[in-house]
Amino acid sequence: MAKKPELDEEEPEINMTPMLDIVFIMLIFFIVTAVFVKEAGIDVDRPDAQTADQVDRVSIIIAVSNNDEVWINKNEVDVRDITPIVQKLKKENPKGKIVIQADEKSKSGLVVDIMDQLNALGVAGVAISTLEDS
């Protein structure tokens, strides 16, 4: 009977294990789903469209500015260098899609060139970015 008051004085401890389990699961989820998007690095004036689809899991964005500069991964690149650059970036995230953000005023010949290069690479899921027309 002399032991009982001693027990009451012991500090109660919270069982951390279930919380830790949840935190670990969340951590693993976010690591697995982390898609580090290769942003183009410039803002372009995208054309309006009424029939656009949602494009998920974008991994590479290729931007074409209004004075026909091509930007990938925050660098201005030459049209002829797109194939090797995309091949390299694609290795990091093989399932990610590629979006071409072309300015309304850019030359469509250049955009079609880029599309043809990506198609020649056998990249599945190439899209031209548009803005929803309200």
Next chain:
Amino acid sequence: MTPMLDIVFILLIFFIVTATFIREQGFDVTKPDDTDEPQNLERRAAVLVQLDKNSNIIIERRKIDVRSVRAAIEAKIAEDPQTVVVVQVHEDAETGVMTNVMDQARMARAPVSVTKLDAAAAQAAGIR
């Protein structure tokens, strides 16, 4: 255990913050795989929509307005439901017009593909 928990939390917060679920809007422009087999597309009737260097839209040698493209394509589809749309763009045509034409074709529910207008096709269509 507390230091490990600290690290785990910091990692968790890092990955939550960097998780960018980018949702882009756009047209899918993936072409069908290149195969040696004859493509189905070739046997289907195609509406040729051409853009010249001043971004004029030309269907069957006639210059038409962007807003009439859908009606023109729908008329073709009424004749043959298998009709596909081929957009041929001049090197210097504006991308905005090209996407508008693609948008119109998609509104008419026709499959669209885009190619460049080569010199021979331009001459055949009377485009300079």
